Amino acid sequence: MSAVLALRNQAELEELKVQLQQPGSPAYHQWFSIAQFMRRFGPTQSQLDELVDWLRRNHFTIDKTSLGTRMVRFRGTVADVEREQVTD
Numbered sequence: 001m002s003a004v005l006a007l008r009n010q011a012e013l014e015e016l017k018v019q020l021q022q023p024g025s026p027a028y029h030q031w032f033s034i035a036q037f038m039r040r041f042g043p044t045q046s047q048l049d050e051l052v053d054w055l056r057r058n059h060f061t062i063d064k065t066s067l068g069t070r071m072v073r074f075r076g077t078v079a080d081v082e083r084e085q086v087t088d
Contacts, residue, residue, distance in 0.1 A: 001081075003051060005043035005070040013041050034068075043070055058084055 007013060019027035032040070048067050055062060060076040 001074055001076070003072045003074070005047055005051065005072075007041045008043060009041050038068060043067065048072070
């Protein structure tokens with residue numbers, strides 16, 4: 001299974017998207033590198049660690065984590081999943 005962490009600073013991201021496309025804006029066409037984008041809007045290491053800790057506490061096995069892709073790959077039994085009913 002996999003979980004993908006949400007982006008943070010959503011309101012700021014939405015405003016930036018508008019400004020990047022708006023002629024006359026100081027941010028017009030000032031594109032970010034992936035690293036810059038992730039530093040500003042990606043999940044923090046602390047958020048990733050919190051998810052991994054929760055999964056382990058609930059009997060899931062962590063296979064792989066990646067802050068860059070915001071993904072945690074994990075496995076567990078059907079009973080583990082049914083017990084937790086993770087929706088968000």
